[in-house]
Amino acid sequence: MKIVIIQGHPDNSERHFGHALAEAYAEAARASGHEVLTIEVAALDFPVLRSAEDWKHKAPVEAIADSQQQIHEAAHIAIFYPLWLGTMPALLKAFFEQVFRPGYAMHMDSELDQWTRLLRGKTARLVVTMGMPGFAYRLLYRAHSLKSLERNILKFVGIKPVHASVIGLVESTEKHREKALKRMRYLGARAR
16 A cells, blocks of 8 residues: 655654654554655745635645645555644645645536545544643544544545544653554554
8 A cells, every 4th residue: 555644743953753653653554565655744845825716726836746646646644743733733734725726636516516525535644743631632622623634624635534643742751652653653554
C-alpha cells in the first residue's frame, strides 16, 4: 500500500516530538512492506489563498501540485500536527486549502446541485500532539479541531474512514513518550 505522511508542524528548524511519532509510524509501515512518502508542509513554498476565485480557478504552485499527485497515488494518509490555539497550525490549514481544491478533491455537479467527492477509497489517520492531557481535550473541548478536519475536509472530499490519535502531555516523562512511539509503530505496521 502507498502511504503519504503529512507532517503538519510549521517549524522545520528543529525536530519535535510530532516528527518522532511520524518517523516511528513510517519506519513500521516500511518494515511491513508499505511504500511511504512524507510531505513536510513547513518545507514547502506556497502562497496563502486569499479569495474564492483563487481557490476555484488559480492553478496550484509546483509544491502543491506535487503534493496533490502524492496524495492521489496514496491509499492511506497519515496527518501529524501539534494543537495550536485549539486547532491545527495556520500553515497546515493553508496547505489543506491549497491541496483540496475543486477539480482535484471535489467537483460540483450543477445538474444535481451537489459536490462529488473525488478522493474516495482513501483512508486517514490523524495524530495530534498537545501539552494538555488528551482526555481533557476530548472530554472538555470535545476534540473540535479533529472533528472539523475529519468532517469538513477529509470526509467532504471522500476520505474515510478517518481514525484519530490524541497524544497529550507530550512534554511529560520519557516513559509516556515511549508509550506513544510504541503506539505509532503499532499503527504504522498496520497502516491504520
